[in-house]
Amino acid sequence: MSHVSPVSSDGQIMEPTLRDLSEPLIDHEEGQLFLNEAFKIIVEEVFCKGTDVKQKVCEWKEPDELAQQLDLQLRDTGEPQGRLLQRVRDVAKYSIKTSHPHFFNQQFGGVDYHSLAGRFLTEALNTNLGRMIPEDLDEKIELSKSLGAVPFFVSCTSGTTVQGAFDPLDSIADVCNKHDLWMHVDAAWGGSVLFSKQHKHLMKGADRANSVAWNPHKMLVAGLQCSVLLLKDTTNLLKQCHSAKASYLFQQDKFYDVNLDIGDKSVQCSRKVDCLKLWLMWKAVGSTGLEERVDKAFLHVRYLVEQMKKRDGFLLLREPEFVNVCFWFIPPSLRGREGNADYQNRLAKVAPIIKERMMKQGTMMVGYQPLGNKVNFFRVTVFSPLISHKDLDFFLDEIERLGKDL
Known part of the structure; x- marks a missing residue:
């Protein structure tokens, strides 16, 4: 009972x-x-x-x-x-409304790869731009070999989480070919630029990689979760690596072609069919519709940066390469005081306070973080299909309103 x-x-x-x-x-x-x-x-x-x-x-x-x-x-x-x-x-x-026009966070967490995490050598990096330096990578590989190590894998990034940086894939592919290394591209965030004729050059050389990871649920806003792993290898590599050959799950004496059973080659056996979300969305809006989503995001980034430069108190970390805009808001009390000994410490506290205020008032969401020796700055990602120029004006007005008394 x-x-x-x-x-x-x-x-x-x-x-x-x-x-x-x-x-x-x-x-x-x-x-x-x-x-x-x-x-x-x-x-x-x-x-x-x-x-x-x-x-x-x-x-x-x-x-x-x-x-x-x-x-x-x-x-x-x-x-x-x-x-x-x-x-x-x-x-x-x-719950936080992640589809809201004023939700400017990326729909995922994590650290900025910054051409570091998962890479062969952390020193092979252009710090200011967040891109890997192929020449330095080559030198470090040679050095590693001379010390008896056996390098085998280089992980590139197309669209880092914080700065939105793209590695020079063609040049890195030359290095990988020279040393016979597996070249992987983490294009989870930036891979969607391939839909755009205007912006696909950012991933030039991706076709030379051995593997590419891509998340349509990010920039294209497919339903969470929707992830893709593309392999150049055509020998059914995933099945060779992950096949459990469990007779209680994947019987081989079925009445149809068992090659149609893909469960035994998946990394997660019971995973839902992510591809259905992408396929349905692609069928609904077509390749042109997906291209428009990418181009719209870049258009809004250009507008946002132009408006920032017209206002006092907004300082870019650097000119954006992608749809990530990283910036400091300098409140009136700190303007012109860059030489003061406590300037950096005071500036580091600005973004967290503004973030607290916007969350408690519920007006919008935007993330912040430090990076290396750079104190807390905001990172706004402009990619929602719902966004208009009016929303970006609101974003700037709201940052000013929440931080003007700091």
């Missing part, structure tokens, strides 16, 4: 009753009703309010208050459908 908790007319949970386990545990009519109502909530809270510029990007609550609001406690007895639907509504309401 299992417990069922009936609800009284005033909504109070009554003492549980026992259920006959010889009967079905699932009421399909009740489940259908729940899904229908939950879907209405998701459409209202996520799709309508979540993309409405007049709504807040986030509804801030302190963690303890939010835990109480959501009632995170788990109990022996289940809750009635009405309360479950309220949980769905609350979770949607208090």
Whole structure:
């Protein structure tokens, strides 16, 4: 027997009753009703309010208050459908609206590869531009070999997380060919530029790589999660590396061609079919539509940078190569005081305070971070198909409003 908790007319949970386990545990009519109502909530809270510029990007609550609001406690007895639907509504309401026009964060976390993480040698780097230096890479490989090491892999980046830097793939491919090294391109963020005739030159040489990783859920805004790994190798390499050949999962004596079974070559056996999201989106908007998304992002970046240069207090880290705009906001109290001993320490505190204010007021979301010897700066990524020039003007006005008294 299992417990069922009936609800009284005033909504109070009554003492549980026992259920006959010889009967079905699932009421399909009740489940259908729940899904229908939950879907209405998701459409209202996520799709309508979540993309409405007049709504807040986030509804801030302190963690303890939010835990109480959501009632995170788990109990022996289940809750009635009405309360479950309220949980769905609350979770949607208090989640950050990542599809909002004023959500300027990238839809993923992590550190800036900055031509460092996963690479052969960290010294092979142009620090100011965030790009790998092929000549230095070649020298370090030679040095490593002379010390008895066996290098085998170089990981390039097309679109680093913070600065949006693109490595010179053609030149790196020359080095990899010279030393017979596997060349991988992490194009998770920047790979979508290949859809644009105007901007695909940023990935010139990608066709010479042995493997390329790409996330359509980032710049193209495909549904999370949608990831691609492209291999030049045509010998079914993934299956050779990951095949478990488990007879209880992948029988070889089926009535159809078992080569059609792709589960045994996936890195994660039970992974959902990411390609369906990309295929449906591509079918819906076509290659031209995807190209427009990329070109629109670059157009908005140019506009945003132009407007920044017309205003006092905005200082670019460097001219953007991609759709990442990295900048400091210098509040009036710090302008003209760059020579003061405490200037950098004071500047480092500006972005965190502005971020706290924007989150608590729910007006927008934008990330910040330090990089090397550079103190905290903002990083705005401009790639949402919903963004207009009006939203970018709002972004600049809001940074000024939130930071003018610092």
